[in-house]
Amino acid sequence: MPTAAGLTQDAVTTEDLRPGPAPITQEEYAARRERLMAELPQDSAVLLPGAVLKTRNHDSDYAFRQHSDFHYLCGFPEPDALLVLLPGREAGESLLFCQEKDPEKEAWTGIRIGPEGAVRDYGMDQAFDNASRGDLADLLEGRRTLYLPLADTHAMALADGIRARLQARARRGAAAPSGFVDVSALIHELRLTKSESELALMRHAAEISAQAHCRAMRDSRPGRFEYQLQASIEHEFAWHGARSPAYGTIVGGGINACVLHYVENDARLADGDLVLIDAGAEFDLYAGDITRTFPVNGRFSQAQRALYDVVLAAEARAVAAVAPGTTLDAIHDGVVRDLTAGLLALGLLEGELDACIETKAYRRFYLHSTSHWLGLDVHDVGSYRVDGEPRALEPGMVLTIEPGLYIPDAEDIPAAYRGIGIRIEDDVVVTADGGEVLTAGVPKAADEIEALMAAARA
Template sequence: MDYTPFRQRRLSLLEHIAKAGGGIAIIPTAPERVRNRDTAFPYRADSYFHYLSGFPEPDAVLVLIAGRGDDAPRSIVFCRDKDLDKEIWDGFRFGPDGARETFGFDAAHSFKDFEAQLPDLLTDQPALWYSLGHDAAWDARITAALNAVRVQTRNGKRPPAAIHDVRAVLDRMRLLKDDSEIALMKQAAAIACAAHRRALAFAAPGKYEYEVEAEFLHEFRRRGSQFPAYPPIVASGANACVLHYVDNNRQMRDGDLLLIDAGCELDGYASDITRTFPVNGRFSGPQADVYDLVLDAQSAAIAALKPGATFHDPHDAAVRVLAQGMIDMKLLEGSVDGVIESESYKRYYMHRTSHWLGLDVHDAGEYKTGDEWVALKPGMVLTIEPGCYIRPGDDVPQAFWNIGVRIEDDALVTAGGCEVLTSKAPKTIAGIEQLMKRTHG
């Protein structure tokens, strides 16, 4: 892996801190989490820490010091010691020397020495940049070190005069993906598309949702993904009307639609795709009506996705199409403007059309600045995922009962509009039925 982008991000953050008056930033990674007894969950680094370091091990913290005067800015990592005996049990460790050489830090020390060195690191710094309130154990470490500096004020030592939330700066940085991030996200999207095609070929009446989930997990890992980006949603029949359904234990029946919301993670970066299709390979008339409505809404949202538009514009475009369709299908009454103003459409479409995507599946970054929606810029990546979920009701035409459809793609904002990264997962009715016919006969 090329670690140059991580170093460039550290320098960008240091430059921001220097322009704000200087100071020190402390960014710890995530701790290991116990699953049960002596078994830990598979480890994943904290997203902010990974964004700046690329360092994959637990028990690590990144310290960035903005230079003052003739002092150059510095990046320091504290990490686990090299331990050949423990490597026999748990695998390779970089150790401080390996971390410095491999990841391009200016210095590296043992994690065991961090708390002892922290008061000296904080002393006489203009400001501390830290994610206060994110982790209670780390807050306690930082507070203890600050208090240790404060008791030395009679000796001329001073603690940082201000504490800033480093996440606010990093969130703005993370909104705009660099070339290395975009390349990883395209790979993650390609893996997820292959998994969705595999699911289309596999799903059939009589099989269980978890069998389809297993096909996804197999394809993710086979193609190099380390993890699912989130628990896969494999929802058939009425389960498709449960937005975050993850039990995945129902036996699929002839005539069901199957909604699959599943993406993978590759080297920390997520993909996020939803497809909905009939398990028997053929859409019924009402299913096709709802599906085409959602697909039209997604097309309108994608058309609205371009530089200069706001984050909210694709949602507005999708809602207008959905509202008209709901009226046409006798699900709602009134005018399009009236349905939107009253928000009666939320009975069948209750979530937003987009979220940021990156190191986290719901990635860092604000959607609004004050009362203004964020303007879209090249390099931003977001999902486009309208849906329609129709539960039974006395005023709902029975032909539409328990039809749940969501269609989701990942889109990169470009100078000329957007690039859909997940287009290789079939989503037209003709494309879905043709693929299922080839595999199911």
């Protein structure tokens, strides 16, 4: 039976990947909690809620995805959980409140881990069902500062209620928390540098993502729809155990590639156009993030290749610049210079190079930054500046390199370049002496892309 992409099921090519890496261990999660608590006063506590189910429509929920900060500290995968950290508590510093075991509900929605499972399988010192949250005031009595995500309304309401109950007991000697502090920034600093086990998961997410982009190149044909290439990409993700994209897949053919966060993915792909795909797999909650731009029919035109090679050269120089001690600002500045020089050479800008950079004339064609952090979130957490200065790269940080050019369909633009959008993006981990490209498994040189696409049509 024909698939949506016009191929028979037997013709869909899905190469085998190596088995996925081992999940993060209980010991590593415990070490992360210990690192966080080591930065806190002994008379403090952490309240960190997990994610909740969100209704899609009527009685149907969106697929559940755990909150990244919560996952980072305990790995517990169920909704409606609460992590409580109590530095120095002799009876146990790591506590979890979670859904109770309930055979009747489990018959409908699946087996729950329950408090015993949270201790046994997730390394909690103690765990309780959610009905026991009324005991939180007793647990937090005498804790002077509560660390919690201040932007989380649920966490704030919980903390306010606990403080009010303790304040009501003040005449009996109860000590209520005197202040709330945002815990998010502390967790985000921990998340910025990846461990070896995290990097193993990210390499696997990148490998799956790369294979999916190769699949989309093979499946591209004039007359197919953007959503059919999206289907190829996301089928490949799921086939290899990445059950969800790390973000909304972007497939933009022709001028749609000039919309940075294009999401409709519903246009027909035209012969002679380029198509830009920005897509990444999420494996065990860690993100891949790749962008490739290629000709729908498998062959670049002369103008497309000229513009493409400008972006490719800028991307290659930026990837080579990744090393400890440099900054994202420095990498971006180099990309701006390379792209501006290329625009001048092609006649899309006029004037002197330095003047075009100073006046930001290039911003008509290059609107975004070159890099962002990558990890549990596709735009991962961690400050880009320290004490007002650009942050120096350190081994274990993971970033994207993604220059692009987006040429408007305007009368003052040479006709051959109008409506072309090109972005090339790779994921790079900072190493002791440079950078490791995690996403090298998908081609980006124009000749290599054409060769891959030609082989699929042979």
